Amino acid sequence: MSLEALKYELAGLPTPERSQIMAYLVSLQDRADAGYPATLARKVDEPCGSARWATLEDLDRRLSTKKD
Numbered sequence: 001m002s003l004e005a006l007k008y009e010l011a012g013l014p015t016p017e018r019s020q021i022m023a024y025l026v027s028l029q030d031r032a033d034a035g036y037p038a039t040l041a042r043k044v045d046e047p048c049g050s051a052r053w054a055t056l057e058d059l060d061r062r063l064s065t066k067k068d
Helices: 003-011 015-032 036-044 056-063
Strands: none
16 A cells, blocks of 8 residues: 555544554654653653643643543
8 A cells, every 4th residue: 555545544534543543653653762761751750740741631632632
C-alpha cells in the first residue's frame, strides 16, 4: 500500500479510530527513542505542584476528547 493510499484510508476513519492510530504511532516513536524511558521517569518524579503537570480536564480539552 502506498503512503498516499494509507493517508486516504486514515482520513476516512471516524475520530475515535484516528485517535487510536495517533496513539499507536506516538508509541512507536517513543519506543524508537532510546532516551525516552529516562525522560519519562524524570517527568514522573517531578513534584505534583510542578507547572509542567496538567489536570485531567486540561488534557481532555487539549485532546478534544471531552465535549463541554
